[in-house]
Amino acid sequence: MPFEWKYERSVPERRPPGHQPAAPRYSLRWTAPRSTLVSAYFGMQAPPGAASAAGHIGRMRGFLAEAHGPQAQEVMRCTDEAGLDNTIVVAYWTDPGTYAHWLETSGFRPWFDDPARLTGDIGYWFEALVVPYDRHETIYSAPGYRIGLARTPDAEIVPITTNGYFGAARDRLPLSAIDTLESPSGGLFPPTADHASRGAHLCALLPHNATVLRSGQFWEGAGREQLDDYMNALQPKLLRGMAYLVEQRERTGCLSLRIMTNLNEDGSPRAETSVYAAFLSLNQLEAWAESHDTHLEIYRHAIAMNRLHKEKREVVTWHELFVPGMGNLFEYVNCHPRTGILPYARVMAPVGKG
Template sequence: MESAIPLHLKTQRTRHKRVPDDYQPPYPSFVARYKPGVVRVVMAYFGVQYRDVAPAAAMEALAAIGERFAGEGGPTHWDRAHYVDQAGYTNVVSAAYWDDIARFDAWFEPSREAWTGKGREEIGTFIEVLRPAVARHETLFSSLGRPEGVAVIADGMSGEVQEHAYWGGMRDRIPLSQSDPMTPGGVPELIRDGARLRVKAHDNLCLIRSGQDWSDTEASERKLYLDDVEPVLREGMDFLRDDGLVIGCYANRYMQVLAAGSRASEKSYGQSWWKSLAALERWAESHPTHVKIFGAAMKYLSTLGPSAKLRLYHEVTVAAADEQFFEYLSCHPKTGMLAAVQSAGA
């Protein structure tokens, strides 16, 4: 049994874990392992927004960012997903990952100007970037063999880890939690730069990407997931999308991953911005919407046992103020982190 925190990030613990040292989790889970030389990663979300049928400008923008990803300095890995937001707009989001900050910095500025530097008819564009130290970040996977998101750029996966299957495991897997409460500081502010709107968030903003992959399931398991679990998950995701601000969720997207040719795949993920890790923990532990999700998932897994083919994962980051960048052009005022500020009166 390994610790989720790698040896080179172990420090003297001044904040206790939620479980004793001899805790044995009831089932296996795994985390991504980076090379020790990787001290920071980049997660960059490039979004395009439009109503109804995708206009030509959206298709051109998506093709252009794909070309930039494939060019000099582009990400080690990227994927694309879409969803319809609370205002009825379709959002297509390309999530890109780097493990080399210098390479990202050289690539980013011209790419940023191309993406949000000029308006396009009928569409909005946005960029949301975190560049956290690895000590501010954790991952968790229910199975080996198919990394997703930021874990694709890691060196590999761990063996079975101890810190999971209990409330508080998410925090205990973040190396910084050994000594830091990761309390949020400050309030989000809106900065206008011509037509571009930037959001300056605050210290210890939290991001979670939590995914599901049912592509390996056979007919009966797929039906069980799509009929009994996914609708409950969607209900919770819709609550966070529409009413999450009252519990500290600034924005939530429940997205379907797109395969080659923009076909819908049998993968989805929720991506949400939170005021704090503590706010995310409170929702997970006690809010009725997540209690229902957890109950449906446990019933599903207890029914299938070890034969379950559903794959689950997540990545959670608690970012320092100087590790964040949010920029929006021609987007509606509840897009992403714009929802966290009173843009109408700013």
């Protein structure tokens, strides 16, 4: 029996009475209990052609191969808001103790903290989410494709019916049964700060009940008809939606957004992208999803394609969502001041640093 963490509900669910989903969806479970999940992103940013992406990938793979390393990992790339190339390795643990041992004993921390990282035109960032199980949820459009947390051992992708209505993601968060997951900011977007981040090692505190989403699209093997539909109809809608989130940060609560291309083992691009975005609150993400045209046109198109193709839908979509509590720190070393959540978060230098 797959493990799931459940509470007796005291906060009303968003599911409409009698709701039956129009299309099948799936979610992630494990065959044994999990208490805490770790999703850690290790990034290198550099001017185009200034640094070896393969070098960063090889270095991080070496660190992650040490004792207590992750149970799954992937490699991606993106261009950030400053036009810099970012090479990203994401690693997943389902045991926080194993992650803590790796962080303490591997070569990563001494390398990352070395003052040598503070010079030159290359920056490094480390965004680690350490989140209790009841503060995460997942959804997949098909059960056969594994990505992200679904690649960890003992994971199962199971059918669900908590989908196909606005508020479903919240209902899939176990903690939402007893917690409204309100932001202490009340939705008030923090003022922008231009931190002196070049030559500095800065830590940024992720706000309590922020929402971090990784949403992906995989189209390898899709036939001509569905591939053309994705490339020429759905993907442009997705890009318009992402642009709106960034351009209207105060309204959408978007603290950070990266549109990433997944890479194969040899470093070549895969037929897959994923968007990594951090929001000040789940409420603000939901408000965009429920009411704004840039999301509604994505939603309506996806529903139409699912109804048309049903189980023969060849483009897989999925997401994993976290609502972290207090205490998650993101770190930035020699990065430009617009990197990640730097402009909008409470920022401090590590003890003993600048």
